[in-house]
Amino acid sequence: MITDADVTKLKKTFATKDDLKKFATKDDLKALEARQDKKFATKDDLKIYATKNDMIDFKDTILHEIKGLREEVTIVIGYKDQIEDIDYRVERLEKHTKIPPIAL
Known part of the structure; x- marks a missing residue:
């Protein structure tokens, strides 16, 4: 016991x-x-955030836009001399065609 x-x-x-x-x-x-x-976080919670592929696609889009802008700037720079001479050229045209200048 x-x-x-x-x-x-x-x-x-x-x-x-x-x-x-x-x-x-x-x-x-x-x-x-x-x-x-x-x-x-669950997988469903994470679906609202950007993934690595989303970021790569966004980067590619931005780089494409930048490349286009650079090309446009290059074209505009090529016409730089003509743009700077525009006042002189307009005055010559006005005198030649006898159009009175526009007063601003």
Whole structure:
């Protein structure tokens, strides 16, 4: 049979109900799991953000636009002398055709 000394030893070794109240229950662990799920993004959450391919496509589009602008600037620079001489050329045309100059 179990003696009083054995019961005292068992009480020291095994946890009591009061000791177990300090630990998490199943419900506590489920609630913690639910909160943890909200902290991390899902695949659906990440679909709204740009991907690497989206960024590469955007970069390609921008570079294409920049290349076009550079070509346009090159063309305009080629006509730079003619654009700078436009006032002189207009005055000559006005004199030659006898059109009065426009007053601004």
